[in-house]
Amino acid sequence: MERIRESRLTELSRRNGWIVSRLWDVTASEWALADKNELAQSVEQFIAGPRNLDYIFRPELDLIKALLDDPKRASGLVRNKVAMSRLLRDCRLHHHAVADGWGDELRERSRATDRVLAAIHAGKLEPQEIIIRMIEKRAAAVPEHQARKVGGRSPIPFNDADSGDDLIAKWAKWRKPRPKTVYETRRIMRKLTNFVGFDDLTRLSKADVERWLEHLDDTGAAPKTLEGHLLTLKTLANFAAEKDMISDNPIAKVRYRAKANPRKKIRAYTNPEARAVLAAARLQQRDYMRWLPWLACFTGARLDEIAAADVRDVERVGRYWVLNIRLDYRAEDASIKTETSHRRVPLHKRLLAEGFLAYVRGLPKDGPLLPTLRADKFGSKGGTATKKIGPFVRALATDMPSLVDRRLSPNHSWRHRLIDECRSIPIREDIEHALTGHAQEGTAPDYGEYAINTMLGPAIDKTRSPFDIPSDAGEEDIGNSEAVLVEPLQSSGLAVTEIVSLMDGTSAKGGTPAGGVLKDRETPTAIRKVR
Numbered sequence: 001m002e003r004i005r006e007s008r009l010t011e012l013s014r015r016n017g018w019i020v021s022r023l024w025d026v027t028a029s030e031w032a033l034a035d036k037n038e039l040a041q042s043v044e045q046f047i048a049g050p051r052n053l054d055y056i057f058r059p060e061l062d063l064i065k066a067l068l069d070d071p072k073r074a075s076g077l078v079r080n081k082v083a084m085s086r087l088l089r090d091c092r093l094h095h096h097a098v099a100d101g102w103g104d105e106l107r108e109r110s111r112a113t114d115r116v117l118a119a120i121h122a123g124k125l126e127p128q129e130i131i132i133r134m135i136e137k138r139a140a141a142v143p144e145h146q147a148r149k150v151g152g153r154s155p156i157p158f159n160d161a162d163s164g165d166d167l168i169a170k171w172a173k174w175r176k177p178r179p180k181t182v183y184e185t186r187r188i189m190r191k192l193t194n195f196v197g198f199d200d201l202t203r204l205s206k207a208d209v210e211r212w213l214e215h216l217d218d219t220g221a222a223p224k225t226l227e228g229h230l231l232t233l234k235t236l237a238n239f240a241a242e243k244d245m246i247s248d249n250p251i252a253k254v255r256y257r258a259k260a261n262p263r264k265k266i267r268a269y270t271n272p273e274a275r276a277v278l279a280a281a282r283l284q285q286r287d288y289m290r291w292l293p294w295l296a297c298f299t300g301a302r303l304d305e306i307a308a309a310d311v312r313d314v315e316r317v318g319r320y321w322v323l324n325i326r327l328d329y330r331a332e333d334a335s336i337k338t339e340t341s342h343r344r345v346p347l348h349k350r351l352l353a354e355g356f357l358a359y360v361r362g363l364p365k366d367g368p369l370l371p372t373l374r375a376d377k378f379g380s381k382g383g384t385a386t387k388k389i390g391p392f393v394r395a396l397a398t399d400m401p402s403l404v405d406r407r408l409s410p411n412h413s414w415r416h417r418l419i420d421e422c423r424s425i426p427i428r429e430d431i432e433h434a435l436t437g438h439a440q441e442g443t444a445p446d447y448g449e450y451a452i453n454t455m456l457g458p459a460i461d462k463t464r465s466p467f468d469i470p471s472d473a474g475e476e477d478i479g480n481s482e483a484v485l486v487e488p489l490q491s492s493g494l495a496v497t498e499i500v501s502l503m504d505g506t507s508a509k510g511g512t513p514a515g516g517v518l519k520d521r522e523t524p525t526a527i528r529k530v531r
Contacts, residue, residue, distance in 0.1 A: 032103035033095060036088075043091055047074055089163065156201040156245055158189035158236065167201060171239045178333055180378030188232050191216075201240055206250040209233065213256045222264050230256055267407045268416035269297075274466035276400045277393055282354075288373040288385055289392065291356065296411060297466070298348035299323055300418030300436045303389075303411040304382030305341070308334055309369040314360050318453040320346040320460075321357065325437070329366075333379060341437035346457040350465040386411060421463040431459050 033039045045051075047068060053061060068074050077083055099106065120126075160166035168189065172182050193199040195212045213226055221229075237251035269277070274297060281293040288307065295306045301323065310329035315322060322344040327334060336342055347356065363371065376383035393410035397403040415436065422432040433439070434456060 032099035032101070032106055034103045036092065036102070038103075039091060039095065040088060043088060044078070047078060155199075155203070156240060157199045158193060158201065159186055159199060167236055167240060167245075170243070171236055174239070174243075178335065178378065178380075180376075180380055180383070183378065185232055185236070188229050189236070191229070192233065201237065202246060204251065206253050209251060209254045210256060213254075223261065226256065230254060263407070265407060266409045266412055266416060267405075268420045269408070269413045269466075270402070271466045271469045273400055273403055273408070274414075274417060276396055276403070278466065280392070280396055286372050287359075288370040289388065291359065291370065292385055292389060292411075293393075293414070294351055294354060294356070295323070296414035297417065298351045298460075298463075299345045300415045301325060301345060302337065302341075302382075302415065302437075303385055304380060305336065305437075307370060307373055307381035307385045311360060311363050311365055311367055311369055313369065314347075314357075317344060317346075318457075320452055320457040321352065322346050322452060331375075331379060338437070338439055340433070340439050343434060343437050344452060344456075345435055346452060346460040348460050348463065348465065350467065418463065422459070425459075425462050427459045427462065428455075431455055435459065 033042060049068070051068070053064065067077065077087075101109075157163075157166045158168055160169075168182065168185055171177075171185075177185075189199075192209075192212055195215060196204065196208050209230070213230060216226055216229065234251055234254070237246070237249050240246045241249040241252075277293050278297060281290055284290040292303070292306060295301065296303065299306070305325045306323070308330050309323065309325070312329050313324045313326065315324055324344045325336065326342055327336060360369070363369070370381070373381050374384055375381050376387075390410045393403055402408070419432065419436060422435070434451075
């Protein structure tokens with residue numbers, strides 16, 4: 001940096017000798033920018049013009065002119081937040097490399113130095129007395145938990161857009177989380193720092209975190225949200241301790257359990273609600289709108305487990321067709337929630353009768369199960385599906401008002417419904433966990449072909465379709481034995497109020513919705529002869 005500065009000053013001396021002596025003589029406190037706001041104003045003024053380029057040389061001069069003399073490119077630079085953030089960061093680094101700080105700080109430092117020197121010359125202070133006072137003042141200003149830190153380390157911000165070297169960036173570099181996880185982590189930490197009023201892990205105390213969690217609880221956050229926020233913070237703090245960024249980790253001592261609010265607990269779909277949603281899904285042309293609700297209902301799988309599945313994940317094991325929830329054919333950065341979430345779920349006979357296998361057979365053999373479902377900006381197909389299916393289900397509240405209930409999760413409530421079915425039969429708890437992918441004590445059993453044919457498959461067979469269960473009005477629904485008689489349904493032009501007529505599987509005129517239905521020759525014998 002010093003060599004470059006000297007070469008530039010030498011070049012300047014050939015053109016304007018007066019400026020050289022001026023730059024060497026003037027102290028930084030007289031010309032340094034006051035603070036980051038003045039830096040931003042200075043950069044914006046330079047971009048907008050007029051600008052003095054007398055002391056800028058090639059090749060930088062050519063680059064600056066090519067960019068800033070073009071109004072369209074100059075305005076594009078100002079609108080690009082990422083580019084402007086990097087530009088301001090680089091300008092700040094260059095400024096501090098020469099000036100050694102902001103002008104306000106330098107001037108205050110200079111005035112303080114002058115006052116101390118004057119007091120020493122006047123005999124009012126002794127040098128050793130100054131040192132003692134400085135130590136005492138520093139000790140009084142540092143909180144107790146911070147005083148225990150070795151050497152008074154620098155602040156550790158969670159989010160620092162200027163430097164790009166904050167705690168979350170370092171953690172992401174080491175742990176390689178998914179982009180959406182990084183995004184959510186930054187969002188949660190901004191909530192924390194906005195509440196406490198500072199962005200610095202070294203200043204954060206156990207009491208700060210507990211007050212923040214209590215605030216979230218008071219403002220209506222769900223218990224799971226509180227636990228997730230605390231887990232995120234502990235993950236970052238533990239990483240900082242592991243990398244010796246902090247010597248003490250007060251966050252590890254936080255124990256907070258919010259009182260569960262039964263009004264916010266996710267509930268299962270009722271059978272009338274399930275019939276309404278599944279019947280409406282029959283009318284959908286987009287593959288994921290057609291099949292995601294049905295697959296979620298009859299497998300109890302999490303939305304992303306289904307949304308990111310591949311055609312090759314639908315396979316036959318012995319007597320049963322299964323959905324194999326695994327990573328084999330998913331994106332390289334894909335993940336499945338836990339080890340026990342890797343599983344094979346037998347497909348319910350009602351799902352097969354609905355035409356799911358016929359739909360699968362019509363797809364390329366090595367492609368996605370739901371080809372029209374695109375991933376969101378974080379690479380998650382489940383994220384896109386959530387945004388589409390949620391409004392679709394809520395819109396059905398016109399004829400089924402309970403579908404607007406906030407305790408009903410348009411996607412996750414299917415999982416609760418299957419669990420309720422398993423417990424009402426009842427099904428052994430370990431088999432229920434194997435179907436839903438819930439963690440089990442000890443080592444999770446490896447359910448192979450024998451177990452699928454003798455335990456998991458028969459368990460799924462015992463669970464009832466919403467169409468099997470008589471409605472509150474007392475009429476008898478058709479049940480799975482009649483499912484193969486369902487005719488192709490009209491794909492469009494039906495009002496929501498007409499969906500009720502389709503809930504029992506009766507026919508309607510028109511085209512075939514996505515996937516159609518199994519023809520009798522394709523239908524497994526077990527389905528055709530249930531009675």
